Amino acid sequence: xxxxxxxxxxxxxxxxxxxxxxxxxxxxxxxxxxxxxxxxxxxxxxxxxxxxxxxxxxxxxxxxxxxxxxxxxxxxxxxxxxxxxxxxxxxxxxxxxxxxxxxxxxxxxxxxxxxxxxxxxxxxxxxxxxxxxxxxxxxxxxxxxxxxxxxxxxxxxxxxxxxxxxxxxxxxxxxxxxxxxxxxxxxxxxxxxxxxxxxxxxxxxxxxxxxxxxxxxxxxxxxxxxxxxxxxxxxxxxxxxxxxxxxxxx
Amino acid sequence: xxxxxxxxxxxxxxxxxxxxxxxxxxxxxxxxxxxxxxxxxxxxxxxxxxxxxxxxxxxxxxxxxxxxxxxxxxxxxxxxxxxxxxxxxxxxxxxxxxxxxxxxxxxxxxxxxxxxxxxxxxxxxxxxxxxxxxxxxxxxxxxxxxxxxxxxxxxxxxxxxxxxxxxxxxxxxxxxxxxxxxxxxxxxxxxxxxxxxxxxxxxxxxxxxxxxxxxxxxxxxxxxxxxxxxxxxxxxxxxxxxxxxxxxxxxxxxxxxxxxxxxxxxxxxxxxxxxxxxxxxxxxxxxxxxxxxxxxxxxxxxxxxxxxxxxxxxxxxxxxxxxxxxxxxxxxxxxxxxxxxxxxxxxxxxxxxxxx
Numbered sequence: 001x002x003x004x005x006x007x008x009x010x011x012x013x014x015x016x017x018x019x020x021x022x023x024x025x026x027x028x029x030x031x032x033x034x035x036x037x038x039x040x041x042x043x044x045x046x047x048x049x050x051x052x053x054x055x056x057x058x059x060x061x062x063x064x065x066x067x068x069x070x071x072x073x074x075x076x077x078x079x080x081x082x083x084x085x086x087x088x089x090x091x092x093x094x095x096x097x098x099x100x101x102x103x104x105x106x107x108x109x110x111x112x113x114x115x116x117x118x119x120x121x122x123x124x125x126x127x128x129x130x131x132x133x134x135x136x137x138x139x140x141x142x143x144x145x146x147x148x149x150x151x152x153x154x155x156x157x158x159x160x161x162x163x164x165x166x167x168x169x170x171x172x173x174x175x176x177x178x179x180x181x182x183x184x185x186x187x188x189x190x191x192x193x194x195x196x197x198x199x200x201x202x203x204x205x206x207x208x209x210x211x212x213x214x215x216x217x218x219x220x221x222x223x224x225x226x227x228x229x230x231x232x233x234x235x236x237x238x239x240x241x242x243x244x245x246x247x248x249x250x
Numbered sequence: 251x252x253x254x255x256x257x258x259x260x261x262x263x264x265x266x267x268x269x270x271x272x273x274x275x276x277x278x279x280x281x282x283x284x285x286x287x288x289x290x291x292x293x294x295x296x297x298x299x300x301x302x303x304x305x306x307x308x309x310x311x312x313x314x315x316x317x318x319x320x321x322x323x324x325x326x327x328x329x330x331x332x333x334x335x336x337x338x339x340x341x342x343x344x345x346x347x348x349x350x351x352x353x354x355x356x357x358x359x360x361x362x363x364x365x366x367x368x369x370x371x372x373x374x375x376x377x378x379x380x381x382x383x384x385x386x387x388x389x390x391x392x393x394x395x396x397x398x399x400x401x402x403x404x405x406x407x408x409x410x411x412x413x414x415x416x417x418x419x420x421x422x423x424x425x426x427x428x429x430x431x432x433x434x435x436x437x438x439x440x441x442x443x444x445x446x447x448x449x450x451x452x453x454x455x456x457x458x459x460x461x462x463x464x465x466x467x468x469x470x471x472x473x474x475x476x477x478x479x480x481x482x483x484x485x486x487x488x489x490x491x492x493x494x495x496x497x498x499x500x501x502x503x504x505x506x507x508x509x510x511x512x513x514x515x516x517x518x519x520x521x522x523x524x525x526x527x528x529x530x531x532x533x534x535x536x537x538x539x540x541x542x543x544x545x546x547x548x549x550x551x552x553x554x555x556x557x558x559x560x561x562x563x564x565x566x567x568x569x570x571x572x573x574x575x576x577x578x579x580x581x582x583x584x585x586x587x588x589x590x591x592x593x594x595x596x597x598x599x600x601x602x603x604x605x606x
Contacts, residue, residue, distance in 0.1 A: 008386040086370035095359040
């Protein structure tokens with residue numbers, strides 16, 4: 001495994017992401033819509049229950065994590081794309097270890113999703129949100145392994161998919177529950193018992209919790225548990241993704 | 251597009267020759283010479299119950315242009331995929347540049363370049379970006395990279411388009427870029443799966459000029475597959491593959507030397523009667539081809555005069571011609587090479603026309 005190979009493979013994905021202007025614009029404005037619609041739409045009705053924090057400020061970490069979730073997951077479709085357009089064969093006959101290819105995908109997905117997060121964090125003060133600037137920088141670092149884990153999950157799905165449509169369907173089926181049962185949109189104290197259990201089983205909840213803790217100082221789980229869950233899922237999913245990708249036939 | 255009939259080489263193998271070739275293949279032990287670029291021994295591939303490639307064996311010496319000729323679905327691409335380490339063989343072994351395809355896949359991958367049947371460029375990147383990525387992936391030293399890329403681009407005459415996005419390229423330019431890319435890491439063996447399929451005649455000619463120049467300049471071994479008969483004539487040696495088996499192997503010159511008879515093609519409404527007539531009177535076993543009967547005779551011109559006057563069956567048309575590689579294939583397999591692809595629909599149309 002050579003670092004330069006990973007760097008160039010990452011660069012390829014990022015260059016293509018930046019070259020696709022329409023997609024770039026859409027992915028950068030989507031999270032802002034969430035803040036506007038959900039943040040201001042629900043602020044009045046849930047103001048009392050968010051740890052004394054303004055609801056928009058409470059929501060920012062959730063939207064940031066959501067951006068990473070969606071963006072990293074959909075980045076994995078580039079594998080289906082590469083197979084459809086033949087480029088995957090070029091990589092598979094090359095002497096590059098399969099693991100390097102998967103790792104490069106994961107890193108690139110994570111980096112492009114951080115672009116979205118940066119837009120959210122930079123725009124947040126304009127919406128009247130308050131958070132620790134230093135905490136926000138640390139949160140960016142924390143979201144890297146989370147983005148990698150989610151992209152690995154996407155690769156596992158993508159490497160079994162024959163069509164773009166199939167990928168979209170399955171991915172939405174996975175994404176929606178992960179997002180809605182993660183505490184990204186609401187506090188996870190005093191939830192109905194069953195919902196509480198689902199939230200605890202969802203790895204995304206820990207990423208939301210850590211990001212929220214770093215930004216506004218409100219934690220629900222111990223920090224060590226948050227970090228542990230994120231790193232463990234990145235490692236497990238990364239390994240599974242490599243295995244799944246190696247089974248894939250160009 | 252039909253090229254087979256028009257171009258220079260005509261070659262013919264009788265069924266007896268084919269049988270002889272098969273026997274020769276079995277009887278002689280394969281000599282694995284030190285200068286073999288490709289050594290294939292009893293390589294096979296099954297997909298479930300389907301045998302895509304029967305155990306096949308062949309050697310390709312270094313610096314040779316070796317062609318795998320056969321109809322679509324004959325097992326050409328499956329064989330290439332096994333040799334390029336993309337597909338695990340069911341049984342048998344193969345060594346490329348001395349490396350075993352199963353045990354040393356990474357060494358094999360470094361020693362070969364592959365140009366696939368379908369494009370495998372990233373069409374959202376520029377030509378230069380595609381080549382750079384290739385150079386990095388194959389570990390071309392940074393100091394040499396620029397020179398190699400310039401050389402590859404120059405070789406396929408794309409220097410002036412190097413910073414353009416590949417999506418804007420024509421089919422021929424993309425194919426040339428892929429060939430150029432395949433050279434960047436200086437492979438010892440270059441695989442080309444149907445290198446000129448879908449290209450217009452000028453581009454095909456140009457592609458072949460590039461391929462021959464490659465061999466001249468770098469002494470590369472070229473392994474290519476094709477279902478164009480005339481394209482096979484550009485090879486030093488050809489293996490004809492059908493239903494996953496190699497049915498004949500030899501240089502076009504060897505095959506040329508086997509040309510001894512002319513091909514006669516006859517059409518009639520009373521096919522069975524004509525078959526019986528030919529069998530009884532001339533001891534000829536015709537085969538069905540192109541909606542008529544086809545057989546080989548010496549002195550074809552004289553024979554058709556004789557046939558026309560003596561035939562007891564009404565003939566619709568009769569023609570005689572020198573044999574081509576198409577006929578080699580027909581003689582070996584009893585079918586024409588494009589029977590199962592393009593000709594299927596044409597035959598169906600003929601059948602409809604006849605019914606009216």
